[in-house]
Amino acid sequence: MKLANLLEHFAQTLSQEKETVQASNLDAPIETADSRHVATAGTLHLYAVRLPQPAALCEDVPVTVVPPGDLEPTEGCILHCEAQELIIQTCDPLGPATQANTLVPDTAGFLETAAIRLAEMAAKPESYALGPAERLLPWLDPEHSEGITQPSVSTSVLTTVWHEDPATRWHTLGSLVVECIRQNKRILLLAPCHRTRDELVGFLAKTLRAAALPFKSLVSCYEVPILPHAWGMPLAELGFEAQMHGFFAKSRANKEALRKQYNRFRELTPILAYKVQKQKDLNEVKLLEWRLLAEVGDYQRKIKEIDKLIADYERLPIWTRLGMQALGKNVTTLGEYRRLYEQKIQALMKEVEIAQARIRELTPEAAMPKELRPEYEALKEEITRLGGTQKIRELLAAGEGTNRQAFIQNKRLVASTPGRVVTDPVFTRVRFDVLIAEEAPRIPAPFLLGAAGLIRERIILAGNTQDLDDPHRGRHWRQHALDRVSRSSNAAPV
Incomplete structure (x- = not known):
């Protein structure tokens, strides 16, 4: 299967999953027991929300939080799901901690946005960098006979780092990151969940500090970190929103x-x-x-x-x-x-x-x-x-609006999750040199391929060798985004 055909296939798969969500009423409103403020970064707020009973929710899915009474609803997205506990990122404060709110997830809209992105990549390949992404066809194509059981690869375009020990695997990734940053490469770092991403960002920040590199100006977590610290590094200072707000x-x-x-x-x-x-x-x-x-x-x-x-x-x-x-x-x-x-x-x-x-x-x-x-x-x-009074008048007359795209392009390492990369409009206009996907076998193939379309030079896949032999998946890469609904709540930190 060619890359354009595979993109169209994944777009259709996501559209079918959207219909499944609508038919099964997965986006029904959910009453919360209470909410607790965790952190604030710029204009974004992080809340820990407790549900009366477990719900089928997925990370990165946008939600609308409807407070009781006449208060205005606010938009946000789910960053972590575990049993009856959620961590959500909102644009506005939710009010008192003991207040019960109503969550309205939009899984169907999330899948539709991802399907539109993949369909656009198939229709306008010249607008994306699909050269390195083609190297993923033998891994992601469901019709390929080898599938995920291929041996390790190490080329200038595609590199795999498989190891059961996360510490060994991350040390290899740390060396690769230092090498790429010293070559002035822009890196997109992906992990299947935000907790794993935060842990890995903390490790890489520590590695960059040991290499005498200014990690605070190089590394940025696109979403608000859900962990305050990782590997002894303060993650709040590495959040994209906090950095942009401070700047x-x-x-x-x-x-x-x-x-x-x-x-x-x-x-x-x-x-x-x-x-x-x-x-x-x-x-x-x-x-x-x-x-x-x-x-x-x-x-x-x-x-x-x-x-x-x-x-x-x-x-x-x-x-x-x-x-x-x-x-x-x-x-x-x-x-x-x-x-x-x-x-x-x-x-x-x-x-x-x-x-x-x-x-x-x-x-x-x-x-x-x-x-x-x-x-x-x-x-x-x-x-x-500064250039004279005319130049200063032009500077003072310039608009005050923040440019997220311009700010993110100045970062050498941007960490996020595949779901956010495929659905956030900022990433449609930003390109990277290197993609590093940690725990790549746990990332659904449509999202991994969508993120790979932003990469110009090199893709690095890393993961646990046990995930390659997952009996639930057989010989093929995970094909469905809804697999995350059942697995995200049980994802353990590295």
Whole structure:
């Protein structure tokens, strides 16, 4: 069977399972006994919900939580099922812990979304990376004679890691992860359940830390981790929602700080321009005052010379007086010169008084506080470094919406479950270099193939050798997603 045919076959299988769910009424509302808040990450909340009796539910299935009374319902998804205990991830808080809510699962919608994804992959193969996925055909094809009993494989495109001891298997996976991250590869890590995923993420984070790699910026759990710690590593810091919320909160804080700096710069710019202009006016008036006083000084010097000439006129030699008279300087004309100079001085002093009054007005207006100029220069330097006022206006005018796709593309290792990868719209636009599927035989073939369609280079299958010889499955890979309904509640942690 070719890959396109297998995708169509699995899409039809999921559609048939959807009809089975609708016919068997598996999505009937379920009354809960109580709920307990476990954790909050960004805008998501984790709750432990107790059911009055066991229910046929499956991990990753979306649910609607309907509170009693007039409270608005909220959407979420199931992250863990075990007997009468559920762990669900919701978009809004559920209210008091003792409050009984109604859960409305949407298994049919979950299967329909997965079927649509596989049908789209078959119809538009150019939009996906199906090269490595073709290597899974001998494993996943139900018509293949070898089936799941094939021997181990180790090639550049497909590698298998089979071992009964999880520690041995995970150490091998840890070495592969370190190697891929050092080669700048983007890794999609899958596990059949969220508890196994959390345990493996904790182990890989510890491995990356031992390899001196910044695991907090490299690793991300797409859903809120249901375990607080694993292998001594705090998983809350590795949750995608918590990381994204912290990043954008810091970004908004930085943006608000930039807005304050820009507003302060805009506030100081006209103030300093006004001060500079007033200082320029003050300098001009002071220069005028200096020129007027210099002219007054010249006239006062001339008056002193006239007074000295008049006082010494009678004692001057006759030929000196005759020379002065020839130039029009005698006692009478000197007195007229003196009166003229005094009038000039009086007129100039009036102008000096006007200039000094203007100086007194301009001095406080032109005064620059000591801290104002350094603050302005620092703001101007920062704004210039960021690209100028126009660039800052563009940054401040940019939308505040969070871009989940852009954020997830910056992570080197994204951990999730196959059900979430096949049904979450974020993963339709994100591509990875390497797929690592832990406990791969426990992953239904439609979901594993759907996740493999996002991989560009290499697929690594890992699992327990005992799962390869599961008598309930025979020689073929698990084909039906509804197998998880009966098995998910009994899944034991690694």
